[in-house]
Amino acid sequence: MSFNPFKERGIPIEQQLRSWSELNVKPYNKKDIHPYTKARIILMNGVEVEGAIFSHQFSRNCDNMELKKQLALTRRVEQQQQKVINWLSPGDETPLETTIGYEQVAVDLTAFLAMNVPDKYVKQVFDFGLLEDFDHLYRYSNLLQMTEGMKAEQLVGKLTEITPGRPTKLEHRHAFDDIRKPCDRKAADPLTKLFVLTLVAGEQQTMNFYMNLGNTFKEQVGRGLYLEIAQIEEQHVTQYGCLLDPKTPWIENALLHEYNECWLYWSFLEQETDRQVKNIWETHLNMELSHLQAIAQIAQQQGIDPEQVVPAQFPKPLLFASQIDYVRDILATQVDFNAFDTEIGPANKLPENPRYAKVQSILNAQGVPSEDVVTANMKKSGIDYRLELAGPHPVQELRQKK
Numbered sequence: 072m073s074f075n076p077f078k079e080r081g082i083p084i085e086q087q088l089r090s091w092s093e094l095n096v097k098p099y100n101k102k103d104i105h106p107y108t109k110a111r112i113i114l115m116n117g118v119e120v121e122g123a124i125f126s127h128q129f130s131r132n133c134d135n136m137e138l139k140k141q142l143a144l145t146r147r148v149e150q151q152q153q154k155v156i157n158w159l160s161p162g163d164e165t166p167l168e169t170t171i172g173y174e175q176v177a178v179d180l181t182a183f184l185a186m187n188v189p190d191k192y193v194k195q196v197f198d199f200g201l202l203e204d205f206d207h208l209y210r211y212s213n214l215l216q217m218t219e220g221m222k223a224e225q226l227v228g229k230l231t232e233i234t235p236g237r238p239t240k241l242e243h244r245h246a247f248d249d250i251r252k253p254c255d256r257k258a259a260d261p262l263t264k265l266f267v268l269t270l271v272a273g274e275q276q277t278m279n280f281y282m283n284l285g286n287t288f289k290e291q292v293g294r295g296l297y298l299e300i301a302q303i304e305e306q307h308v309t310q311y312g313c314l315l316d317p318k319t320p321w322i323e324n325a326l327l328h329e330y331n332e333c334w335l336y337w338s339f340l341e342q343e344t345d346r347q348v349k350n351i352w353e354t355h356l357n358m359e360l361s362h363l364q365a366i367a368q369i370a371q372q373q374g375i376d377p378e379q380v381v382p383a384q385f386p387k388p389l390l391f392a393s394q395i396d397y398v399r400d401i402l403a404t405q406v407d408f409n410a411f412d413t414e415i416g417p418a419n420k421l422p423e424n425p426r427y428a429k430v431q432s433i434l435n436a437q438g439v440p441s442e443d444v445v446t447a448n449m450k451k452s453g454i455d456y457r458l459e460l461a462g463p464h465p466v467q468e469l470r471q472k473k
């Protein structure tokens with residue numbers, strides 16, 4: 072279906088504010104929500120948070136009073152959208168249950184993006200991060216079983232496997248090795264730009280979530296796991312953020328943000344199975360159309376042609392789908408990859424890297440929570456927790472041991 076977001080009629084901005092009672096939505100039932108409805112909620116919450124924070128940064132760097140007003144007006148709405156979405160999560164969902172959802176999003180989203188991204192280097196960066204978030208899902212699932220006696224398959228359904236990826240303890244690198252080469256915004260396929268921005272928003276939300284809620288955990292090993300993985304999410308936000316073109320003017324960046332929101336709501340509206348949530352995607356799409364058209368008008372006044380930045384017809388939609396075979400393939404071929412500067416590859420194809428060894432020896436000097444949590448769960452449950460749906464682990468050394 073073709074859809075031109077510059078032409079479709081949205082809700083006028085002055086009609087977008089909603090009352091407290093409309094914002095305070097009825098949360099979903101955690102026992103029967105579809106894992107991918109939850110995934111869409113988690114991702115769109117992250118995208119709206121990025122929308123609001125980006126707009127604040129833009130405003131702080133903007134000396135045009137009229138534009139500042141416009142940004143504040145739109146941002147107020149972005150903030151309401153974020154509340155509606157995040158308030159769908161019920162009060163009886165624990166931070167650890169939400170965390171499993173965050174890592175499931177990271178896995179199935181990153182895999183979809185890696186499979187579909189036109190740029191080879193960006194694909195390599197996505198595949199690299201994919202195996203790390205995949206491992207986080209395994210570590211947190213072991214924490215869940217150990218502390219709450221709950222199996223993570225109740226949360227992820229049979230859509231995402233849970234088993235070791237690139238072991239988290241090996242992910243801790245020197246900060247220089249998180250830097251990646253930027254895309255060229257003029258040469259890059261629009262889909263590449265949208266994919267990168269979406270993943271940055273998702274990973275940034277995960278980083279913020281662990282930064283702020285990791286300390287609400289009672290057991291010491293769980294507190295350690297959150298802080299350790301929070302530091303990896305810092306690395307992920309750095310590496311994905313580097314892919315964005317730093318030469319993008321603020322106004323063009325704002326246009327890209329609004330377009331991305333439109334495109335994502337439009338993508339999810341098609342797929343959504345939950346009626347209440349589908350209505351929210353529809354309402355928000357209609358709001359975003361006005362945000363996009365308003366910013367496109369300002370861009371035009373500044374001599375930027377919006378259709379040179381993003382296409383008039385939406386590219387194909389972003390989908391949440393089970394990616395078991397793809398993840399297994401990347402596991403089998405790239406689990407031992409590492410990074411040096413902006414390059415990613417097997418350790419024997421990269422230059423010698425003493426700074427990696429040094430960081431490893433400092434951070435992992437007195438035990439590693441991501442290892443301890445699995446050992447502790449093995450002690451308690453007899454065996455580590457896994458959800459291997461398509462056979463034994465594709466990497467011999469990572470197969471399950473008693």
Ligand SMILES: [Fe+2]
Pocket residue numbers: 119122148149152332359
């Ligand atoms: Fe928004």
Ligand SMILES: [Fe+2]
Pocket residue numbers: 174177203204207277300304
């Ligand atoms: Fe992660």
Ligand SMILES: [Fe+2]
Pocket residue numbers: 177200204274277303304307
């Ligand atoms: Fe991540």
Ligand SMILES: [Fe+2]
Pocket residue numbers: 122149329332359362
């Ligand atoms: Fe927006």
